Amino acid sequence: METNFSLLQLQDEGTAEAEKILRTCVHCGFCTATCPTYLLLGDELDSPRGRIYQIKHMLESQEPATGALVTHIDRCLSCLSCMTTCPSGVDYGHLVDYTRTHIAKTHQRGKADQMMRFFLQTILPYPDRFRLALLLAKIVRPFALIIQMGTGKSQMGQRLTAMMRLIPRHIEAPTRHTMPGVFAASKGVDQSPKNTNTNIKTKRVALLTGCAQPVLDSDINAAAIRLLTRMGYDVVLPEGEGCCGALVHHMGEENKAKGHAKRNIEVWCREIDTNGLDAIVITTSGCGTSIKDYAHMFRHDPLLSEKAQKVSNLARDICEFLNEIKLPISPIKLPDISVAYHAACSLQHGQHIKTAPKSLLKKAGLTVRDIAESHLCCGSAGVYNIMQPELAQKLQQRKCANIETIQPDVIAAGNIGCITQIGTGTKRPVLHVIQLLDWAYGGPKPAKLSK
Numbered sequence: 001m002e003t004n005f006s007l008l009q010l011q012d013e014g015t016a017e018a019e020k021i022l023r024t025c026v027h028c029g030f031c032t033a034t035c036p037t038y039l040l041l042g043d044e045l046d047s048p049r050g051r052i053y054q055i056k057h058m059l060e061s062q063e064p065a066t067g068a069l070v071t072h073i074d075r076c077l078s079c080l081s082c083m084t085t086c087p088s089g090v091d092y093g094h095l096v097d098y099t100r101t102h103i104a105k106t107h108q109r110g111k112a113d114q115m116m117r118f119f120l121q122t123i124l125p126y127p128d129r130f131r132l133a134l135l136l137a138k139i140v141r142p143f144a145l146i147i148q149m150g151t152g153k154s155q156m157g158q159r160l161t162a163m164m165r166l167i168p169r170h171i172e173a174p175t176r177h178t179m180p181g182v183f184a185a186s187k188g189v190d191q192s193p194k195n196t197n198t199n200i201k202t203k204r205v206a207l208l209t210g211c212a213q214p215v216l217d218s219d220i221n222a223a224a225i226r227l228l229t230r231m232g233y234d235v236v237l238p239e240g241e242g243c244c245g246a247l248v249h250h251m252g253e254e255n256k257a258k259g260h261a262k263r264n265i266e267v268w269c270r271e272i273d274t275n276g277l278d279a280i281v282i283t284t285s286g287c288g289t290s291i292k293d294y295a296h297m298f299r300h301d302p303l304l305s306e307k308a309q310k311v312s313n314l315a316r317d318i319c320e321f322l323n324e325i326k327l328p329i330s331p332i333k334l335p336d337i338s339v340a341y342h343a344a345c346s347l348q349h350g351q352h353i354k355t356a357p358k359s360l361l362k363k364a365g366l367t368v369r370d371i372a373e374s375h376l377c378c379g380s381a382g383v384y385n386i387m388q389p390e391l392a393q394k395l396q397q398r399k400c401a402n403i404e405t406i407q408p409d410v411i412a413a414g415n416i417g418c419i420t421q422i423g424t425g426t427k428r429p430v431l432h433v434i435q436l437l438d439w440a441y442g443g444p445k446p447a448k449l450s451k
């Protein structure tokens with residue numbers, strides 16, 4: 001794509017990088033075929049190619065983001081399906097991140113929008129605040145109808161309704177699996193040869209505790225800890241670790257995202273330097289994509305670029321890690337269960353991990369069924385299901401309808417956002433892949449399957 005930036009404009013690092021990305025787009029339009037918002041709305045302006053044109057115009061003209069552009073960028077899920085499809089290697093993910101930052105700096109949002117964004121940014125990244133907010137929301141939920149009547153069909157009303165719908169039945173109290181500590185490798189475990197692909201030396205990993213996940217389902221990390229320790233790994237939940245920053249980053253709050261990331265980088269580097277780490281294991285694929293991108297986030301930072309690179313190099317999705325170490329023990333015989341595997345966008349498009357979860361589930365003796373249109377987002381996408389409830393619900397219904405056609409016993413995914421989103425649209429149990437793997441390799445039967 002031809003661009004028209006002045007030399008002065010290109011002296012700005014961000015603009016110069018955006019311009020490089022823009023130039024790689026050959027406007028072929030292949031990406032439109034797999035873009036969920038284009039599929040739902042049929043409007044070129046809500047397609048990747050259309051968004052790229054709008055971004056180019058905004059950056060070239062040096063104008064503040066217009067309301068129209070903000071609408072089309074806000075509707076983008078950052079699912080990165082377009083990047084998987086693009087034959088030209090357009091780095092849409094970083095382009096839209098840069099655009100969101102530009103919007104945050106140049107566009108004045110309405111008061112209600114600002115309030116909702118502030119609320120989400122202040123609550124969700126902090127487990128204690130999030131837990132308290134959910135408890136309060138549970139108390140208020142019986143009055144949801146009154147709230148809906150009060151707020152009508154306004155955007156705020158729709159968002160509040162979406163939030164009410166997403167409140168889980170059970171809110172998890174902190175457990176020892178969600179607090180700092182070290183879980184020692186089980187004694188008498190298989191001491192198989194160390195994997196040369198990952199340069200494993202210490203059999204010690206850090207596990208990201210995360211922010212929302214431990215409040216919504218603490219058994220996910222508990223299952224990961226049980227399985228990893230049975231495989232002979234010490235698992236550390238380092239003191240001081242917190243939200244990965246993805247949530248605020250996708251809202252254009254670059255500095256806040258960097259603050260979260262910086263704290264985690266320092267915490268993990270301290271662990272690497274003192275006790276050594278083979279990997280930083282992550283059970284929420286949305287966070288994994290962000291942590292793998294820390295190297296890019298701090299690429300121009302002389303103090304942090306090396307450390308960020310080290311952290312990104314060690315970051316592994318739990319299934320990616322288990323696939324690399326080639327599970328050294330054999331599974332037990334499970335009942336005959338069919339599993340519909342839902343590929344989270346952050347895993348399949350963001351991290352290009354497509355086969356590992358399915359092959360691990362199959363090796364564990366489970367029957368794995370593919371879901372039609374598996375490239376499409378379920379509508380979760382961070383806080384998209386709150387901020388864009390109408391589109392998110394359409395995507396959820398489409399995903400659940402596709403799941404129903406294969407009638408699985410269980411649905412499995414690698415991201416708490418997807419698990420929550422799909423879970424509110426189906427009566428079938430929705431689990432994290434690691435909960436099924438833990439069960440297959442000697443752990444307890446997941447509680448959701450005992451109901």
Ligand code: SF4
Nearest residue numbers: 025026028029031086
């Ligand atoms: S597929 Fe890639 S090159 Fe083609 S229009 Fe989309 S982003 Fe541009």
Ligand code: SF4
Nearest residue numbers: 035076077079080082
């Ligand atoms: S990230 Fe997803 S929603 Fe956004 S343009 Fe790409 S495919 Fe469409």
